[in-house]
Amino acid sequence: MADDNQSELPTATVLILRQSGFIGLMEPKLSQKFNLLKAWDSPLPQDQFLTTHARSVQALISSANGPPITTQILHLLPSLKLIATTSAGIDHVDLAECRRRGVAVSNAGKAFAEDAADSAVGLFIDVMRKISASNQYVRDGLWSTRGDYPLGSKIGGKKVGIVGLGNIGFEVAKRLEAFGCSVSYNSRSERPYLSYQFYSNVCELAADSDALIICCALTEQTHHMINKEVLSALGREGWLLM
């Protein structure tokens, strides 16, 4: 429906600082709707490029693994109204400066949460059932000479502690329940509406878990949260997935 009115609107200028696989996938659609300004297409250094070309930029598409959006960059984009990041995380954006300048910031929300959870659970099964390891064993021709690969571990009944019950952690929990795992979690705050057991202390969660799956963002608060003490509490027979 928006398409019908599109021709009447002036085409917004949208800046992308660095090429990436995901932005590359979106490019054809973006080019149809916006005047795309691609910093990597220019031989100029980034600051000089922005000074020369970016006065009219109204929106910026960024990603967590692209260049950080600093005060300095924001200063070179006086018409900027929106930063859209393709990532769930927004710690690469100077939010205080955006607030000051009235620049809106949007992120991917929970768009990737299910896929991240699928992969996390896939890795969990891989480790427990030794899928990659036994695959490699067979490919290396060891099955015929050394015999059967050691058995994997049963997944049903395992006590799994989830560190960080955000969008991803919640989706991981939902999936693990279907495998018959018993789910507990540590998070900034308890979710009383969920039946999973809450631990305010990561060490206590680790001590009561067969496996820990780390689903929290890497921030100053969570940096080195999984320390020697947590690993000792988890024990030598424990599994850790991050």
Added chain:
Amino acid sequence: MADDNQSELPTATVLILRQSGFIGLMEPKLSQKFNLLKAWDSPLPQDQFLTTHARSVQALISSANGPPITTQILHLLPSLKLIATTSAGIDHVDLAECRRRGVAVSNAGKAFAEDAADSAVGLFIDVMRKISASNQYVRDGLWSTRGDYPLGSKIGGKKVGIVGLGNIGFEVAKRLEAFGCSVSYNSRSERPYLSYQFYSNVCELAADSDALIICCALTEQTHHMINKEVLSALGREGWLLM
């Protein structure tokens, strides 16, 4: 409780024809309770060994990947009352001859169904999210030279057809539901109490599915069931797991 009475009962003679990883794991417990007769411990050929030692054998422990339990073997075991197979499948046992001789046959039932389903779903996620393949890509040092590995496929919303909704197929279905897949199935008979869509024809199931997961036993009836026609119906973009 059974332990208290055990010493009063005569110890049964239990025959094992071939050593295997799983039977090896059970051996210590079995030796405590039974008089174990291990065919592989003897230098005699199997038939000669049985003729010489097996007249008193009351039970036989076998597995699907061990030697088939033929009429000839059964003939050499006149005291046999029970064949316990460690597998879910019992097609390695001559059931007609067992019936004729009054020999009971027990199998593993659904003891392995959850583990088999865990592994099947693990392989499904592995293929969809390209876990093994991208792991190999990174280990081969290609990430730095050739860039990001191609993206995987979303699991949520995929239409998955399960061929054979027995113990394993049902456990696979339960897990896939938690991933947001839409499950349909083909089976010898419809299960009206389940909400999954039933297809009496494997080809029609394949045509309506993004992926097929084969969970049925290999029998004369299912041999070559997944033929050219089924693969064509599934299509070039389809996934097949067995």
